[in-house]
Amino acid sequence: MILQDNLYTIVSQQEQEGVATFQLSLHPEWPIYKAHFPGHPITPGVCIVQMVQELLQVLQNRELCLRQAKNVKYVAIISPEEVSDLTVSFPKIEQQPDGSLKVQAQVASGSTIYTKLSATFG
Helix, strand or coil, rough: CCCCCCCCEEEEEEECCCCCCCCEEECCCHHHHHCCCCCCCCCCHHHHHHHHHHHHHHHHCCCCCEEEEEEEEEEECCCCCCCEEEEEEEEEEEECCCEEEEEEEEEEEEEEEEEEEEEEEC
């Protein structure tokens, strides 16, 4: 399932000093929040990883899939009732000889870090 324009919308995209950054707006009315969890909605971890993958695809202008999640840390809960705007940054994207990408990504809002991820996509 494509989450872009369903769970979130890209508000802006920029690259400075080798770091690609996206500003996102969450859609709290999206049906996943009614099920996960009723009355106390949170963004599922799998959706956060999928968002990172979709944004990386935008950067690379090609289809990618998760090959290996080396380190995924969910530091804080993303509740659409408390957080409506997110920043997803890619401080490290390394092209590998086989065409895959080693990536570090971070999901935050203001000074709060919600997720840190190190993974390989191909």
